[in-house]
Amino acid sequence: MALPPYADPLERIWHRTYQVICALVFIFLIAPILIVIPLSFNVEPYFSFTEKMVRLDPTGYSLRWYDTLLTFGMQAPEVPRDGAWFADMWANSTWVQAAKNSLIIGFWATIFATVLGTVAALGLSRPEMPYRRAIMAILISPMIVPIIIIATGMFFFYSNPCAILGFECGRLTSTYLGVILAHTILGIPFVIITVTATLSGFDQSLIRAAQSLGANPREVFFKVVMPLILPGVISGALFAFVTSFDEVVAVLFIAGPEQQTIPRQMWNGIREQISPAILAVATILVVISIALLTTVELLRRRSDRLRGVTGR
Amino acid sequence: MADAALLTTSDGRPLAQALVQAQARARRRAFLLVLPLLLFVMFSFILPIGQMLHRSIYHDGFSANAPLTGAWFARNPSGTPPDEAAYAALAADLAAMQAARTAGEAGTRINYVIPETRSLFTRSAREAKDLTPPYEASLLALDPKWADPAVWEAMRAAASAYTFDFYLVSADFQRAADGSIERVDENRQIYIALFVKTFILSAIITVLCLLIAFPVAHLLATLPMAKANLLMILVLLPFWTSLLVRTTSWMAILQGEGVINDLMVWIGVIAEDGRLRMINNQTGTIIVMTHILLPFMILPLYSVMKVIPPSYARAARSLGATSWTTFRRIYLPQTLPGIAAGSLLVFILAVGYYITPALVGGADGQLISNLIDFHMDRSNWSMAAALSAMLLAGVLVLYWLYDRLVGIDRLKLG
Numbered sequence: 095m096a097l098p099p100y101a102d103p104l105e106r107i108w109h110r111t112y113q114v115i116c117a118l119v120f121i122f123l124i125a126p127i128l129i130v131i132p133l134s135f136n137v138e139p140y141f142s143f144t145e146k147m148v149r150l151d152p153t154g155y156s157l158r159w160y161d162t163l164l165t166f167g168m169q170a171p172e173v174p175r176d177g178a179w180f181a182d183m184w185a186n187s188t189w190v191q192a193a194k195n196s197l198i199i200g201f202w203a204t205i206f207a208t209v210l211g212t213v214a215a216l217g218l219s220r221p222e223m224p225y226r227r228a229i230m231a232i233l234i235s236p237m238i239v240p241i242i243i244i245a246t247g248m249f250f251f252y253s254n255p256c257a258i259l260g261f262e263c264g265r266l267t268s269t270y271l272g273v274i275l276a277h278t279i280l281g282i283p284f285v286i287i288t289v290t291a292t293l294s295g296f297d298q299s300l301i302r303a304a305q306s307l308g309a310n311p312r313e314v315f316f317k318v319v320m321p322l323i324l325p326g327v328i329s330g331a332l333f334a335f336v337t338s339f340d341e342v343v344a345v346l347f348i349a350g351p352e353q354q355t356i357p358r359q360m361w362n363g364i365r366e367q368i369s370p371a372i373l374a375v376a377t378i379l380v381v382i383s384i385a386l387l388t389t390v391e392l393l394r395r396r397s398d399r400l401r402g403v404t405g406r
Numbered sequence: 407m408a409d410a411a412l413l414t415t416s417d418g419r420p421l422a423q424a425l426v427q428a429q430a431r432a433r434r435r436a437f438l439l440v441l442p443l444l445l446f447v448m449f450s451f452i453l454p455i456g457q458m459l460h461r462s463i464y465h466d467g468f469s470a471n472a473p474l475t476g477a478w479f480a481r482n483p484s485g486t487p488p489d490e491a492a493y494a495a496l497a498a499d500l501a502a503m504q505a506a507r508t509a510g511e512a513g514t515r516i517n518y519v520i521p522e523t524r525s526l527f528t529r530s531a532r533e534a535k536d537l538t539p540p541y542e543a544s545l546l547a548l549d550p551k552w553a554d555p556a557v558w559e560a561m562r563a564a565a566s567a568y569t570f571d572f573y574l575v576s577a578d579f580q581r582a583a584d585g586s587i588e589r590v591d592e593n594r595q596i597y598i599a600l601f602v603k604t605f606i607l608s609a610i611i612t613v614l615c616l617l618i619a620f621p622v623a624h625l626l627a628t629l630p631m632a633k634a635n636l637l638m639i640l641v642l643l644p645f646w647t648s649l650l651v652r653t654t655s656w657m658a659i660l661q662g663e664g665v666i667n668d669l670m671v672w673i674g675v676i677a678e679d680g681r682l683r684m685i686n687n688q689t690g691t692i693i694v695m696t697h698i699l700l701p702f703m704i705l706p707l708y709s710v711m712k713v714i715p716p717s718y719a720r721a722a723r724s725l726g727a728t729s730w731t732t733f734r735r736i737y738l739p740q741t742l743p744g745i746a747a748g749s750l751l752v753f754i755l756a757v758g759y760y761i762t763p764a765l766v767g768g769a770d771g772q773l774i775s776n777l778i779d780f781h782m783d784r785s786n787w788s789m790a791a792a793l794s795a796m797l798l799a800g801v802l803v804l805y806w807l808y809d810r811l812v813g814i815d816r817l818k819l820g
Contacts, residue, residue, distance in 0.1 A: 098720075098723070100723070101729075105729055108729075112621060112625075115621050116621050116622055116625045119618050119619075119621065119622045120622070120637065120640050122618070122697065123640055123641060123643075123644050123697070123700065124640050124643065124644070126644075126652060126655045126656055126659060126697060127643060127644055127647050127651070127652065127655060129655055129658065129659060129665065130651065130654065130655040130658065133655075133658055140663065141657070141658040141661060141663065141664055142658070142663055142664055142665055142668050143665065143668065210442055210443040210446060211443065213439050213440075213442065213443065214439060214440045214442070214443035214444070216439050217435075217436045217437065217438070217439025217440035218436075218439075218440060220432070220435075220436040220439075222429065222432040222433045222435075222436050223433070223436040223437065223440070224433050224436070224437060227809070227814070227815075229440060229444060230814050230815055231805070231809055231814055232444070232447060232452070233443065233444070233447060234814050234817065235451075235805070236447070236451055238754055238755075238801060238805050239455070239758070239798065239801060240757070240758025240759075240760065240775055240797060240798070240801060241758065241760055241761075241775075242758065242760045242775040242778050242779055242794070243455060243458075243758070243778070243794045243797065243798055244451070244455065246458055246778065246782055246790060246791075246794060247451075247454035247455035247456075247457065247458040247459075248450075248454050249782075250454065250457060250458050250461070250787075251450070251453065251454030251457055251458070252454075257457070258453065258457065275450050276450075278446075278450075279446075279447065279450055279451045282443065282447065287817055287818070290815065291818060336646060339648070340648040340649055340650065342650065342761060343760055343761065347782075357648065357650050360650045360651075360654070361650065361765075364650070364653070364654060364657070364765055365765070372654055373654065373655075373658065375651075376648075376650075376651040376654050376655060379647070379648045379651050380647055380651060383643065383646040383647045383648065383651075384643065384646075386646055387639065387642055387643055387646045390646075391639065391642075
């Protein structure tokens with residue numbers, strides 16, 4: 095924002111102050127995220143910068159906490175790192191197991207949420223859709239309802255899903271399916287929001303044009319609609335994935351010991367034996383989120399270009 | 407009418423009728439696209455929450471285990487002092503409870519309204535099979551508390567599985583000896599106090615977010631596109647970063663041996679033994695939640711500010727307004743939709759927050775969600791459900807307000 099030429103000295107001072115305030119806010123936003131990166135290389139088990147680190151002495155830094163991530167939970171972490179060591183790590187390392195679980199659960203929750211959410215968003219964006227506002231409010235509500243209420247509700251429901259029908263039919267607690275379904279619910283609002291936003295600029299007459307040129311409904315969807323809304327669908331899917339990948343409360347209530355995810359392990363780590371290994375995980379997650387954010391930004395620009403929106 | 411009949415489609419149907427049918431078909435098609443998701447959300451989201459809330463008015467811990475006492479209550483109107491028949495029924499029920507090992511369940515139910523009665527049930531049940539008539543005397547010999555009319559009133563209330571007792575307790579009320587409802591002592595009023603605290607903390611966080619977000623959103627909205635896009639990434643990165651990561655790094659920053667305290671000791675602002683306590687208390691909750699919820703304030707503000715034409719402010723200045731008047735009378739009113747949207751969203755999310763207070767809130771930075779979790783941990787499911795229902799009601803009112811004022815379809819993420 096440029097200062098107008100008629101500004102008086104007081105306004106100039108205020109303008110400088112304002113810029114400083116903005117800079118401080120950006121530091122407040124970003125510093126807490128970036129500060130974990132150097133701290134995770136600390137050679138000492140502290141959560142603060144040691145003197146050696148401040149002096150940029152290489153002996154003050156190490157990869158030991160990243161090593162801990164791999165070896166924690168292994169049966170024989172000390173043996174030379176050969177094939178057997180890697181097999182042990184792959185099968186037993188607590189954090190590797192957690193990462194596998196997070197990916198499995200995140201993947202399926204994303205698929206379910208994206209497919210169901212995109213189809214629903216297509217319906218919601220049609221001008222003929224009845225009760226649009228009420229249905230939209232219901233579908234967005236998992237984002238608004240406090241997570242503890244969702245998790246408690248699911249805890250009771252999943253421990254006997256058929257209770258409402260009056261008989262027992264197994265349980266969904268302590269199963270992968272239970273956690274996946276819970277995360278699907280939590281991811282749906284994000285898919286709905288991003289896909290309907292993309293569809294709001296979608297020219298419905300393109301569908302009629304395709305139909306009049308002889309395309310059947312499947313061709314219309316895959317050749318006309320899908321390419322145009324794909325950027326929105328992908329960013330919705332990424333949102334759903336991140337939601338699942340970061341979710342801990344539903345996992346605390348629903349998952350069993352088999353379904354421990356990365357956030358669940360972090361939760362344990364923070365509450366019980368807090369060590370810089372947590373910061374190493376945090377650093378890895380920050381790098382992942384930077385990658386995801388970049389993807390989404392690129393997609394958004396592409397989507398704007400396709401829809402003919404120039405600039406932002 | 408005759409003219410309308412003339413207009414037909416190519417297959418001879420009246421046009422109006424064909425149009426109505428086509429529209430109905432289009433509506434049905436649109437609805438069918440939404441239906442799978444709607445059913446899924448109904449069955450695995452709305453239904454579980456409804457089922458859980460049902461527990462807030464249903465608890466059969468006493469009614470299922472004390473059928474004879476329940477029958478006596480049904481025969482005698484409220485206020486009847488317990489007679490020998492009542493004590494006999496109670497003694498028989500207690501003996502049955504001991505055999506089925508359910509005295510704890512029944513006692514727990516009464517314990518909600520009258521503290522320290524659980525042990526009354528478990529202790530008496532252990533002795534129940536050795537009781538001899540007259541039961542009134544022998545039960546009172548076991549524990550004189552059985553003569554307490556408040557206990558009998560509580561049992562009468564619990565004889566029906568459906569009850570509003572849990573809402574009474576959640577609002578810091580209890581049953582008095584004569585069956586009337588009264589406030590609990592001031593020093594035991596924990597629930598209302600916690601609701602109030604949750605609302606106050608959420609309000610503080612909302613105001614802080616607004617104060618911090620306003621200048622930044624304004625900057626983003628007025629900078630040239632390329633620069634604004636770059637700075638926008640700094641806003642979106644926290645949004646995309648794991649909540650636990652952000653909480654962890656704040657712990658590293660704020661704790662006694664953390665970055666800020668070390669820095670201040672090093673500079674000499676505070677002494678080595680004067681390190682500030684910024685975590686595991688309310689301060690920690692406020693700082694960390696403000697940081698986490700800040701993007702939810704910046705984004706709505708930004709999207710409103712972006713479309714405010716700068717010419718209004720220029721017109722005001724050219725007509726002689728000072729910069730402060732221009733801001734107050736011209737700019738600020740135009741940002742109100744953004745302020746409303748951001749504040750409501752941040753407040754709604756803050757009221758139900760669980761993770762951050764649980765990790766950095768310490769003892770006094772806990773919110774209502776954490777109390778729900780506390781009751782879940784102790785299997786006080788009905789209490790957890792009643793508190794959930796009250797919290798949910800508050801959140802839904804705010805959500806409705808958000809939809810009225812802002813519109814849910816205007817919600818945007820980045």
